[in-house]
Amino acid sequence: MTSANRPLLLSNVRLADAHHGHDRQLVSVSVVGARIEAIGPNVAAPPDAIVEDGGGALLLPGFVEGHTHLDKTLWGRDWYVNEVGPNLTDRIANEREFRKSTGYDAGEQSLALSRAFLAAGTTRLRTHVDVDTDAGLRYLEGVLDTRDTLADVLDMQIVAFPQSGMLIRPGTDELLGNALAAGADVLGALDPALIDGDPVGSLDATFALAERYGKPIDIHLHEPGEIGAFTLKLLLDRVEALGMQGRVVVSHAFCLGALPEPTALLERVARLRVALLTSAPPSRPVPPLKRCRELGITILGGNDGIRDTWTPYGVPDMLERAMLIGMRYDLRRDDDLAVAFDCVSAAAASGCGFADYGLQPGARADLVLVDAQTVAHAVVARPARKLVMANGRIVARDGVLTNGV
Structure with a gap:
């Protein structure tokens, strides 16, 4: 070296x-x-x-990965035969049981995938790491070890992420606070309406934690259509009331691709400097890339999970993710493909808050x-x-x- x-x-x-x-x-x-x-x-x-x-x-x-899950990957392991059910809750339960029953080593696996990212040109990376009442901080500790091992070359942000929900699993909020105290950089959240069943209570708890520890927020929002839009409005209310402008990322935001007229909501997202993350999945609605950029919204790209119990797909190559963004958004002109690359470079650095890029x-x-x-x-x-x-x-x-x- x-x-x-x-x-x-x-x-x-x-x-x-x-x-x-x-x-x-x-x-x-x-x-x-x-x-x-x-x-x-x-x-x-x-x-x-x-x-x-x-x-x-x-x-x-250097490329920037705006959203992945290093603590879940099966990268380099034997092929995982996926027989999981079709629902989000099926995938959550299946993964939790698999990792518990197999003695999954998040340190070893996150290091393998991080090194593959680095070899392919990714030098900055944001990863979500599961924190729940079954695993406690075990997966976080493994990824923290990886971050320490590669600290000289890979700039890694860790999101403490309640993959199994927060309010529905009492004690998770305390564990999230412990994760932030232990070195996680960002507070995660997940589908406050459809997983926690209480969008007001869930978002109040999330923003209170973020305020207590002085951390930004990155929320997974898979909720569709009007449900997702309702949750997003509640989130934006809290961003505005608590002065969290420029410190929140909404990942996936499928609802913004499903609403017949999202302009008013997008204008508020822009005004509050909330960034949007997309993996540009082919099977789900996606936020309108060009309209977001016209409004000044930072929209960045990420792989999401790579070769895990959720999905067999994905490689740690941000040029491929940029290509998939280009295909999902029908980007064909050279200047449009440069926008796809921006999603995994400058825009991703800006959205995640990586400095000196x-x-x-x-x-x-x-x-x-x-x-x-x-x-x-x-x-x-x-x-x-x-x-x-x-x-x-x-x-x-x-x-x-x-x-x-």
Whole structure:
């Protein structure tokens, strides 16, 4: 692994452009410590720098995973035969029983998936981790170990998530508080009406916890149509009353894709600076991407679960997720595909609150090189990552982690 203390010059790379490819001017990037010092066509190598020739590859910022579940994954394990029932509650109960009966190791599994994310260019990541009265903080402790192990290269946010519900499982709210005290960065929540059966009480408890611990909120809102819209309005009331503007993400928000006229609700979401997360599932309604962006709403992308008891699908590759976002929203023009990439890069960093992101001096040195002519080409072709730099260190070459990662 390249030392973060020795300067590096990454030469002969091309900056991304939505409309042009091979004719773009070659630039160099100087990296000192963990930061980009300079970027441009005539950047000199810092003293005692390692020089890395990018070979004309396209330079992208490190990718951002806005919503996954590291503590659930079966990545690298034998195939799981999925025979679970069709309802959300079936999946929750099945997963809880599977992990309890098999001695599932969230530390081992989250580390395996995190390393795969890193090899594919993801350098910042938000993961939801189950906290419930069966498991207590066991899964959180495993993911905290993974975060510590990869702290030098992977910037990880952990959401304390009541996957089995909060009010319906007494004691969960106390466990969530313990999780926040133990190192979780964000407070999660789940379907206050359809799971907890009391949207007012559930949201009041969630916002009270967030206020007590000074944490932002990221809520799973699968609730459909008018039910989801009702819950979302209650949530927005609390954002406004408690001054939580810019500190709440609504994940999935299927209701916004099902309402016949969501403009008034979207305008309020925009005004209160609530961000929206979509995995762009093909089988569910999704928030209107272009309308959200027109209104100034930050809408970001994530994989959700990857190869777990809920779903056999998913890979830890944010270029593939950007492609799936493009397909779900019928994005075909190159500039539209650049929007899909934004959902897993700058918009995701903004929505999650990851600081110092991007390709400019002073930003954290998270860089990805791919053999592609444009961003659109990279999203569609998903080429192997020639090089991945995270926090000023080269961590992967040709899709394989380097020694020491």
